[in-house]
Amino acid sequence: xxxxxxxxxxxxxxxxxxxxxxxxxxxxxxxxxxxxxxxxxxxxxxxxxxxxxxxxxxxxxxxxxxxxxxxxxxxxxxxxxxxxxxxxxxxxxxxxxxxxxxxxxxxxxxxxxxxxxxxxxxxxxxxxxxxxxxxxxxxxxxxxxxxxxxxxxxxxxxxxxxxxxx
Numbered sequence: 001x002x003x004x005x006x007x008x009x010x011x012x013x014x015x016x017x018x019x020x021x022x023x024x025x026x027x028x029x030x031x032x033x034x035x036x037x038x039x040x041x042x043x044x045x046x047x048x049x050x051x052x053x054x055x056x057x058x059x060x061x062x063x064x065x066x067x068x069x070x071x072x073x074x075x076x077x078x079x080x081x082x083x084x085x086x087x088x089x090x091x092x093x094x095x096x097x098x099x100x101x102x103x104x105x106x107x108x109x110x111x112x113x114x115x116x117x118x119x120x121x122x123x124x125x126x127x128x129x130x131x132x133x134x135x136x137x138x139x140x141x142x143x144x145x146x147x148x149x150x151x152x153x154x155x156x157x158x159x160x161x162x163x164x165x166x
Contacts, residue, residue, distance in 0.1 A: 037131040060133040085120045097155040105154035113150045
């Protein structure tokens, strides 16, 4: 497993593409997405959190994509253990995501899991690792994903589905 990185303080929102330096004006969408996602590592877990003072898995995904300039409004009135996957999927479809096979899942795609009946978890795929708000760790982490994670579907942002991969 990858070591967890901790955030030392609660930071305010970082504007879209703020992680790019002035010498890197032409980062691809994928590179920008990776940098923004990794900037969230260490932010504490907070149920229904939506900012750098604390996020859950849904809040993390929404915040990362917001910083990329994509408005994703996932459900706000949910419970950690009683939100059907269909509600999350409907929100993704409404905001420009399309389902792809798990075998085709690639950098920047979202993965959905059902770790228990009525419980849905979402994470962002970053190559061989994923970024997620992890309740057990108490913070946002980057870790290797495994078959034991119970992934049931993968979702790709439709506007970038052709040609934005590195």
